[in-house]
Amino acid sequence: MRTVIGVMGSGHPLDAAGEAQARALGRLIAQAGYVLLTGGRASGVMDACSAGAKEAGGLVVGVLPDADASSASRHLDVAIRTGMGDARNVINVLSSDAVIALPGGAGTLSEVAHTLKAGKPVIVVGWDPGPALRAAGRILDASTPEEAIALAREVIGR
Numbered sequence: 001m002r003t004v005i006g007v008m009g010s011g012h013p014l015d016a017a018g019e020a021q022a023r024a025l026g027r028l029i030a031q032a033g034y035v036l037l038t039g040g041r042a043s044g045v046m047d048a049c050s051a052g053a054k055e056a057g058g059l060v061v062g063v064l065p066d067a068d069a070s071s072a073s074r075h076l077d078v079a080i081r082t083g084m085g086d087a088r089n090v091i092n093v094l095s096s097d098a099v100i101a102l103p104g105g106a107g108t109l110s111e112v113a114h115t116l117k118a119g120k121p122v123i124v125v126g127w128d129p130g131p132a133l134r135a136a137g138r139i140l141d142a143s144t145p146e147e148a149i150a151l152a153r154e155v156i157g158r
Contacts, residue, residue, distance in 0.1 A: 002059070005029045005152055006037045006096030008111040009045030010104040018045070021125070022102060023052035025145035030058025032149060037096055039088070040064040040080070042073040045102050050075035063092050090114050098152040100142075103127040112139075123151045 007025060014022065026049035029036045036053040038046040040062020050060045054075040062076040067083030082088040086107060093099055093115040100123045101112050112129050115122045116137030122129075123140045125148045133139065140155070142148040 003034045003097045003156060003158060004037050004061070004095060005034045006092050006099045006111075007045065007049045007102065008039070008092065008099060008104065008108050009049075009102030011039065011041055011044040011046060011107065012105075014044055014048060018103070019048045021145060022048035023055075025049055025100065025102070025125070025148060026052025026054075026058070026060075027056040028145050028149045029053055030056035032153075034152075035059045035061060037061045037063065037092060038073075039092060039107075040073060040076055041071045043071075045104065047073045047075065049102075063088050063095070086110065093120070094118060096120075097156045098123065100125060100148045100152060101127075101129070109133065121155055123148050123155070 022045045030053040050073045053060050060076050061078045063080045065085045065088050067081055069079045072079045089111045099115045102125050112122050121138035123142055125142045140151045
């Protein structure tokens with residue numbers, strides 16, 4: 001079975017630096033032979049990371065909040081239509097062998113919290129989810145996508 005790396009982050013439009021960071025992370029995930037899992041929408045971190053992974057020949061899975069694929073990123077190979085709205089955040093993290101979180105808002109914080117509650121560590125890239133979540137479990141800090149992939153390898157052991 002292939003290793004799945006979940007990437008969580010903002011669903012809002014990204015600035016140039018955020019776009020580049022998310023694309024690089026997706027590309028590195030694909031180059032490492034991992035499957036990328038995101039929230040699947042055609043916006044923000046989900047779309048940029050999916051684009052990077054697709055450009056590098058990776059397999060890209062999106063777990064969508066809707067019952068249809070109208071909001072799906074065009075870079076997905078597999079679109080899982082849940083009709084669950086933000087409740088799909090639990091599916092995102094439980095289906096991932098490792099979770100990497102880029103800057104985001106309440107949805108990203110929810111995914112970080114669900115990951116920690118599941119007893120899995122979270123790798124955060126360039127932001128702080130706050131003291132309450134840091135106290136709830138193991139959060140690993142990375143400054144770059146490259147550091148995040150190295151920590152993911154350590155966490156999953158492959």
